[in-house]
Amino acid sequence: MPLEILLVLVVGGIAGITVMLHMTGRSRLRRLTPEIARSEWLRHAPDDEVIDVTVANDGHAALIRTEKGNGVLWSFGADTVARHLLDFDVMDHPQGVEVRFHDFGTPKAVIHLDETERRHWQHLMEPA
Amino acid sequence: MIDQVTFPDAVQWAVPLFIAAILAEFLWIAVKGRGGRYETRDAVTSLIMGAGNIASGFLLGFIAYAFFMWLWQITPLNLGTSIPVIILCFVLDDLRYYWVHRFGHRIRWVWASHVNHHSSQHYNLTTALRQTWTYTFTFMMVVRAPLILLGFHPAMVLFVGGLNLIYQFWIHTEAIGKMPRWFEAVMNTPSHHRAHHGRNARYLDCNYAGVFIIWDKMFGTFVPEQEDDQVDYGLVHNIGTFNPLRVAFHEWVGIWRDATQPGLTMRQRLAYCFAPPGYSHDGSRDNSEQIKAKHLARHPEDRGTPGFEQFDAKQPNTQAKQA
Numbered sequence: 001m002p003l004e005i006l007l008v009l010v011v012g013g014i015a016g017i018t019v020m021l022h023m024t025g026r027s028r029l030r031r032l033t034p035e036i037a038r039s040e041w042l043r044h045a046p047d048d049e050v051i052d053v054t055v056a057n058d059g060h061a062a063l064i065r066t067e068k069g070n071g072v073l074w075s076f077g078a079d080t081v082a083r084h085l086l087d088f089d090v091m092d093h094p095q096g097v098e099v100r101f102h103d104f105g106t107p108k109a110v111i112h113l114d115e116t117e118r119r120h121w122q123h124l125m126e127p128a
Numbered sequence: 129m130i131d132q133v134t135f136p137d138a139v140q141w142a143v144p145l146f147i148a149a150i151l152a153e154f155l156w157i158a159v160k161g162r163g164g165r166y167e168t169r170d171a172v173t174s175l176i177m178g179a180g181n182i183a184s185g186f187l188l189g190f191i192a193y194a195f196f197m198w199l200w201q202i203t204p205l206n207l208g209t210s211i212p213v214i215i216l217c218f219v220l221d222d223l224r225y226y227w228v229h230r231f232g233h234r235i236r237w238v239w240a241s242h243v244n245h246h247s248s249q250h251y252n253l254t255t256a257l258r259q260t261w262t263y264t265f266t267f268m269m270v271v272r273a274p275l276i277l278l279g280f281h282p283a284m285v286l287f288v289g290g291l292n293l294i295y296q297f298w299i300h301t302e303a304i305g306k307m308p309r310w311f312e313a314v315m316n317t318p319s320h321h322r323a324h325h326g327r328n329a330r331y332l333d334c335n336y337a338g339v340f341i342i343w344d345k346m347f348g349t350f351v352p353e354q355e356d357d358q359v360d361y362g363l364v365h366n367i368g369t370f371n372p373l374r375v376a377f378h379e380w381v382g383i384w385r386d387a388t389q390p391g392l393t394m395r396q397r398l399a400y401c402f403a404p405p406g407y408s409h410d411g412s413r414d415n416s417e418q419i420k421a422k423h424l425a426r427h428p429e430d431r432g433t434p435g436f437e438q439f440d441a442k443q444p445n446t447q448a449k450q451a
């Protein structure tokens with residue numbers, strides 16, 4: 001196949017599918033409730049026992065306390081990603097906090113928190 | 129002269145089919161309200177990975193091709209390009225695919241290339257296109273050497289490999305339940321391949337087939353999709369990025385960081401490169417056998433069921449062995 005036609009097909013195909021998915025509402029973030037957050041955490045970390053769950057007011061992140069320590073679960077497109085808080089830094093972010101994981105495949109999570117939540121979360125995320 | 133044999137690049141010619149099929153699957157899901165899920169950034173990442181795979185073929189494909197042409201020059205055998213030879217080449221290349229794919233899940237060096245194909249938590253036709261950019265660096269082209277030394281022309285071997293990949297496109301869907309029983313018995317199908325993409329303990333390291341599922345049945349890696357254990361797609365430790373560069377290279381970076389940490393023996397460094405994924409020198413990670421053992425400790429009722437047959441005769445073991 002001529003390279004120009006292949007390029008047009010690939011670029012046009014990606015652009016067209018992107019627009020179609022976005023316009024039909026496929027860009028919405030997963031919303032979390034305490035029950036969903038708990039079950040999603042156990043999906044990611046089935047060996048854990050969840051002690052309690054704190055869901056952010058915007059419903060897109062949760063702080064999970066387990067018998068192995070704390071973890072963060074956050075919306076990742078229509079799905080979720082979870083990480084134990086083992087090797088991490090917490091930075092202030094204009095919209096809340098940014099958790100950096102020192103992991104090339106999961107570099108960071110930006111968690112949207114209001115001022116009251118921010119203080120509470122930072123307190124919860126402090127190492128025991 | 130047969131050295132001038134040419135075959136079309138089947139994958140490139142299939143690009144319009146890929147786009148049309150993705151649109152058809154999306155419309156089917158939208159109309160029926162079932163049969164899969166689409167998410168914008170996930171799909172776009174998959175499509176960019178697919179485009180990058182084609183680009184990496186342009187940039188690095190000459191390495192494998194030069195190797196194959198060298199083999200072709202030294203082999204005294206030439207089977208020609210008749211239709212029966214092409215069919216035989218297709219079947220044998222599918223056997224080659226089975227083993228490369230199995231190595232891709234059991235050797236971390238090869239997994240570093242293949243992992244990106246499993247990095248989506250979705251399973252739709254765009255997932256099929258979430259392909260590696262770094263296959264050349266796995267050196268798995270050597271597994272094709274016997275085919276060329278047996279007298280199959282390199283162009284033919286690459287052509288049937290392309291057909292193999294095109295076949296595997298349509299099986300990346302939840303829109304198709306089960307195919308007729310005879311087809312499920314012989315061919316790789318959406319059901320069999322859904323199980324392969326599962327991160328559930330049951331489905332780890334199963335169904336490596338490309339086209340013919342018979343290889344998994346022959347080599348003991350077949351696990352049928354279970355109605356009572358819905359497939360959970362993605363990685364045991366799902367990544368948190370849609371950035372194609374991070375998707376493409378994250379496991380290579382992981383190997384580098386693991387193998388270069390101070391205080392390891394040479395054996396431990398090599399194990400971080402070539403042992404099955406999940407190896408750790410200090411027992412801080414689980415490989416697939418350990419994950420299965422831990423699952424059975426939580427769910428002893430699954431002992432001996434598909435995907436857990438290897439634990440049949442063993443006693444329950446809550447303290448999983450470390451690699």
